[in-house]
Amino acid sequence: MKFNWGTGIVLAFIGFISFIMYFIITMHTNDQYDHDLVTEDYYKQELEFQNDIEKQKNSKALTTNIDWKKTSEGIVLTFPKTLKAENITGKVFLYRPSNKQFDFDATISLSNHNLLIPDKRLLDGRWNIIIDWQYSGKSYLYKKEIVY
Incomplete structure (x- = not known):
C-alpha cells in the first residue's frame, strides 16, 4: 500500500x-x-428571587449585620446584639460547591446571639453560607462565601 x-x-x-x-x-x-446543577429546585428558587432581594435589602439596613469567625470548635455566627436573641428564627444552609453530598442545613437556636456550626460537619475548602432568618415579622437574608 x-x-x-x-x-x-x-x-x-x-x-x-x-x-x-x-x-x-x-x-x-x-x-x-x-457536575450537577447548583440546586435541584432551580426554577422554584428563580421565582423567589425578588423576595431574596428584599430580604437582602433588609439585612443591609441593619446597623450591624451577621458576623462569622472560625474557631477551634467550628464556625461561630454572631447575630446583631441590638436584637433579642429569643425572637430570631430561621435556617442556616451550608452549601458545598464541589460536592452536594456535604450540603446541610440547621435551624437557628441562639445562645447569647451566637450560633455554632460544629467543626465535625465542615471539611476544609469553600463553603457558601445562606442564612434566611426572621425577626419580629421581618425577613432577612445573609449570604457569604467562606474558605474553611
Missing part, C-alpha cells in the same frame, strides 16, 4: 475523531467528572 497525502489526511481525521469520542465517553461515564 502506498502512503500519500490523501491517506495521511484520512488517518489524521480518524485519529482526531477517535480522540474526541474517547474524551466524550470518558466524561459521561466517569463519576469524577459528574
Whole structure:
C-alpha cells in the first residue's frame, strides 16, 4: 500500500475523531467528572428571587449585620446584639460547591446571639453560607462565601 497525502489526511481525521469520542465517553461515564446543577429546585428558587432581594435589602439596613469567625470548635455566627436573641428564627444552609453530598442545613437556636456550626460537619475548602432568618415579622437574608 502506498502512503500519500490523501491517506495521511484520512488517518489524521480518524485519529482526531477517535480522540474526541474517547474524551466524550470518558466524561459521561466517569463519576469524577459528574457536575450537577447548583440546586435541584432551580426554577422554584428563580421565582423567589425578588423576595431574596428584599430580604437582602433588609439585612443591609441593619446597623450591624451577621458576623462569622472560625474557631477551634467550628464556625461561630454572631447575630446583631441590638436584637433579642429569643425572637430570631430561621435556617442556616451550608452549601458545598464541589460536592452536594456535604450540603446541610440547621435551624437557628441562639445562645447569647451566637450560633455554632460544629467543626465535625465542615471539611476544609469553600463553603457558601445562606442564612434566611426572621425577626419580629421581618425577613432577612445573609449570604457569604467562606474558605474553611
